[in-house]
Amino acid sequence: MPISTALVTTDRPFRYLKQLVSHLGHKATTQLTGDGRGTVQLSAGTCALTAGSDGLSLIATATDTEGLARVQDVVARHLTRFATQEVLNLDWSEPAAGEDLEIVDPVVGDYLLAHCTAPDDVLQELAVTTREATGRASTMQVSHDEGALLTMLTRLVNARFAVEVGTFTGYSSVCIARGLADDGRLLTCDISDEWTSVARPYWERAGVADRIELTLGPAVDTLRALPDEPVIDIAFIDADKANYPVYYEEIVPRLRPGGLVVLDNVFLAGRVFDPAYQEEHHLAMRRLNDAIVGDERVEAVMLPVRDGVTLARKR
Numbered sequence: 392m393p394i395s396t397a398l399v400t401t402d403r404p405f406r407y408l409k410q411l412v413s414h415l416g417h418k419a420t421t422q423l424t425g426d427g428r429g430t431v432q433l434s435a436g437t438c439a440l441t442a443g444s445d446g447l448s449l450i451a452t453a454t455d456t457e458g459l460a461r462v463q464d465v466v467a468r469h470l471t472r473f474a475t476q477e478v479l480n481l482d483w484s485e486p487a488a489g490e491d492l493e494i495v496d497p498v499v500g501d502y503l504l505a506h507c508t509a510p511d512d513v514l515q516e517l518a519v520t521t522r523e524a525t526g527r528a529s530t531m532q533v534s535h536d537e538g539a540l541l542t543m544l545t546r547l548v549n550a551r552f553a554v555e556v557g558t559f560t561g562y563s564s565v566c567i568a569r570g571l572a573d574d575g576r577l578l579t580c581d582i583s584d585e586w587t588s589v590a591r592p593y594w595e596r597a598g599v600a601d602r603i604e605l606t607l608g609p610a611v612d613t614l615r616a617l618p619d620e621p622v623i624d625i626a627f628i629d630a631d632k633a634n635y636p637v638y639y640e641e642i643v644p645r646l647r648p649g650g651l652v653v654l655d656n657v658f659l660a661g662r663v664f665d666p667a668y669q670e671e672h673h674l675a676m677r678r679l680n681d682a683i684v685g686d687e688r689v690e691a692v693m694l695p696v697r698d699g700v701t702l703a704r705k706r
Contacts, residue, residue, distance in 0.1 A: 393436065393453040393667050394492075395463065395483045399470065403477075404442035410473045411440060411466065435461035436666070449481075454666045456486055489665025494658055495697060507536045514538065514565060517593045521560040524589050531559050533629070533655065534697050538566035541627060541653065544702070545570025548651050550624035554617075555579040556610045556638050557630030561590025567627060568599035577603045578617075580610035580630075610634075614641035621647040621705070629655040632672035636679045643688055646705040652689075654679075658699030 401407065405427055412421045412429040420432040427442035436453025449466060453459040467481050495503075510518070514535065522529040533541070541563055545553060551572045558564055558581035568577045577599075581587050587605055594600040606613045610630060617623075626642045628635060635654065642652050656676075662668040663676050680701070683691045689703040 393455055393459040394487050394489060394665055395451045395459055395485070397449040397451075397481050397483045398446055399449065399479050399481050400446040401474075401477065401479060404447040407447055407470060407473055407479075408440050408442045411469055414469060414473075415465070431466070433462055433465060435459075435465075438462050438466050449483075451483070452664070452666055454669070459486055489661035489663070489668065492661040492664065494661055494695065494699070500697075503536050504534070507539045510535045510538070513593055513597045514562065517560065517562055517565070517589075520589060520593075521562065525560065525586065531629075533563045533566075537655070537697055537700065538562055540696065540700070541566040542570040544651060544653060545625050548625050548649065551575045552622055552624050553577045554614070554623050554626040554642065556614070556626070556628045556642075557581060558587050558590060558605060559583075559629075560586050561593055563627060563629065564590060564603055565593060565597045565599060567625070568594070568602045569597070571602055575602055578606065578613070579603060580606050580608075580613045582607060582609065611637050611641060614638065614645075617645055619644070621645055621650070623647065624650050626650075626652045627655070628652065632656065632659065633675045636675055636682070639679060639683075643686070643703070643705065648705050650705045652703045652705075654701040654703070656698045657693060657701045658695075660698060663699075 408429050409423065411431065412423045415421055415431050421430065423429045429440040431438045435458035436451060439450040441448045451459055451462045453462055463483050470479055470481060521532050545567050549572060550570065551574060553567050553571060555564060555567060555577060558579045564577060564579050571577065584607055594603050623642060623645045624647060628638050646652060657680055659673060659676055662673055663680065683701060683703055689705055691701060691703040693699065693701045
């Protein structure tokens with residue numbers, strides 16, 4: 392459970408932030424941005440610092456509680472040393488696990504659902520059928536507000552060719568297909584005939600079956616079979632998380648300029664924030680999240696939508 396936060400109340404938050412980053416830069420990897428955010432990467436873990444109107448906010452992370460305690464101690468000792476004109480109170484929160492973070496507060500989530508265009512009968516019935524047919528796996532289905540976002544994004548880029556990695560029971564496929572231009576086409580990839588068989592009748596009922604081509608098999612093979620030219624207008628990645636970096640690298644070169652790749656579940660239920668989680672898919676998602684920020688081929692924004700959604704637009 393190696394995440395802990397603190398708020399240091401002070402009128403000099405940016406001053407202390409700069410002092411910490413500058414001083415610890417001699418023994419750690421540090422970074423300071425002009426918008427008042429700094430990071431200190433120690434051997435034991437990391438501390439992110441943000442200067443705001445309320446003071447200096449701190450987020451300490453490490454792979455275990457011992458490392459977390461060392462990070463907290465280093466930051467606290469140096470802050471105390473720098474505070475020659477005031478007494479700073481630094482009370483760290485109890486260590487928490489990333490999965491315990493409330494990414495979207497239930498009150499906020501309910502308000503979001505109530506204030507986007509309502510789903511029609513087809514989507515509502517598909518959601519019910521998915522719950523009945525897949526049980527607990529039904530949580531893999533995108534929420535209605537995220538589906539509405541996919542439709543809007545598809546329309547905004549005037550997409551004629553869309554690619555989806557991870558079909559499940561077809562909810563997101565309907566949403567994307569509905570946003571396509573009149574002559575548009577969606578190629579959707581999955582490995583489960585059982586789950587995608589739920590989708591087919593709803594594609595028909597939604598009037599988009601003629602726009603959707605389903606390919607069963609490893610998605611990476613389907614993507615590599617596409618032309619090398621930039622033919623994709625929009626792509627949605629929502630499949631096995633360990634292979635996200637592979638899917639991303641196959642899609643981006645095939646995106647046309649101005650095209651968009653949308654990646655779902657980039658928070659992994661909060662586990663990407665918590666370095667204690669070291670399974671393959673946790674590591675893969677962290678690597679990709681970091682790589683997209685530095686990818687000069689795209690401009691990107693990460694949104695706190697449900698379990699985290701990244702939008703990357705081809706330059």
